[in-house]
């Protein structure tokens with residue numbers, strides 16, 4: 001497909017030079033400056049179809065267990081609907097695939113399985129195994145899916161997609177897919193989560209973060225150091241200054257220290273950790289390690305963990321509830337009533353329960369420091385909501401963008417409202433201007 005105005009089905013897409021609103025020169029003028037070696041990045045605003053993003057509650061992928069909870073609705077706005085015929089077993093586009101899920105100039109789509117077969121797309125990347133990204137995939141799917149080994153294991157094991165459609169790519173190794181050079185990089189999100197680094201024939205380099213938690217260690221990725229990323233598709237889940245939260249390690253330390261203290265004071269303490277399908281394993285693994293215990297999981301969750309190809313995980317997990325002092329339960333079961341029932345099932349071993357709910361950022365649990373985290377207590381049950389995020393905080397996002405200094409940023413989350421898109425564009429513009437000014441001062 002093309003993203004140029006007036007051509008094909010993307011005729012509704014328009015690129016506006018938002019830099020003009022911030023006193024910068026129009027992009028076409030800037031192009032001349034860039035040729036002259038005086039590069040000041042503007043931020044381009046794509047105005048795609050009007051999207052409404054509905055989330056199943058605020059938090060860090062609160063809806064991961066349900067396909068379609070994190071759903072994009074596209075208003076047709078008088079545009080032609082695609083026929084709902086079936087081609088090669090897939091539904092033709094029933095909802096329009098948003099522009100930011102397609103990579104212009106290629107036949108690639110990223111995390112776009114809920115639109116049926118998309119015209120002009122032959123290669124469907126899956127960045128990680130969270131339902132708001134794989135939603136639409138099912139046993140009968142015939143998309144050609146490109147992902148890494150862990151995500152591929154999960155797609156085959158959990159969704160039963162036929163092996164022939166799952167194409168496994170190595171991590172940190174440049175490969176050629178459909179004529180384009182592609183490298184997968186660790187996204188520091190859930191197990192198997194990858195960022196895509198794409199080299200287009202016209203010299204453009206594209207980084208798609210999928211979902212990620214930016215980390216300074218990424219600044220040492222030699223794949224990123226050895227290229228210049230022009231276009232960044234960015235996970236903007238928490239792209240606003242109020243989104244501050246502790247590092248994962250701080251939160252893990254808090255949970256481990258708390259569990260250790262509780263069990264030391266009362267060895268008959270059962271420790272419970274909430275979990276979604278994939279992700280946040282580091283929390284319950286740390287609890288198990290500090291207590292010298294195994295972690296018990298449901299059979300289904302156990303099978304999921306076996307897809308992750310981690311020896312550390314394999315050695316710690318069990319399905320024998322009585323053999324572990326750390327129990328992993330679905331996040332939605334972590335309330336006083338359910339936990340009381342759960343504790344009573346093990347009353348011979350335990351008379352107290354401490355539970356950890358690793359959620360993302362929540363308005364009601366805003367914390368600057370882990371010392372501020374307090375449990376809610378009901379009788380012999382304590383529940384700690386802990387701000388363990390697998391997405392970047394605002395400051396982490398800013399640092400990553402200012403380090404990478406892309407020429408164009410395309411947000412992939414919270415793009416549902418004009419106000420939200422505008423606010424993000426303002427952030428990007430400020431960040432990049434600051435970054436370039438800082439580098440000019442340094443003479444870089």
Ligand SMILES: [Zn+2]
Pocket residue numbers: 061128130189190211
């Ligand atoms: Zn995710």
